[in-house]
Amino acid sequence: MIGFRPAATGRIALLAAHCDDLAIGAGGTLLTLCSARPGLTVEALVLSGGGTAREDEERAALADFCPGAGLRLAVLKLPDGRLPAYWEEAKAAVEELRARVDPDLVFAPHRGDAHQDHRGLAKLVPTAFRDHQVLGYEIVKWDGDLGRPCAYQPLAPEVAEAKADLLERHYPSQHGRPWYDREVFLGLARLRGIECRARHAEAFHVGKLTFDLAGG
């Protein structure tokens, strides 16, 4: 496997349909990235949960998942589970983010996600971020849509544990959900670790990847 080590990662964009998606899908990667690159600019957009307790959870959580970063978070008020009916609003929000930010990396849901809100956002992202590397994070759910991602960020053991700790601490509104527990988070990270010869990892779907084999 080739290690992808972007030289200039000074700014990243995070997109999610719901509060907690980013933490579940990419929390360990965010901890790894932000710890290694103090001062990283993180521009985050979450489409739903604005004005509710879920927004408060998300703000506190992302602050801890992005230590030392310059974090800017917008949480909109689109209804949960209704993204197709609010397509124009979602598209405008994604385009507005793109107009403000030219990120080195983009984290977003992936097209194979069975949740219609996740899948809808995944389709919108490349319409606005056309010249960017997009990493599609995965979220365990009832639908059983875990696929075969091809890109991995290995996680140090303490990072995998810290991710599980922060998910437990910051999202009490989700504690009754059957997919929301430490065993799930660490279990998937352990499985993805096996696939990339690490103890733990987060995995991402990549739609396109351009090489520069000449280097220089």
Ligand SMILES: [Zn+2]
């Ligand atoms: Zn979600």
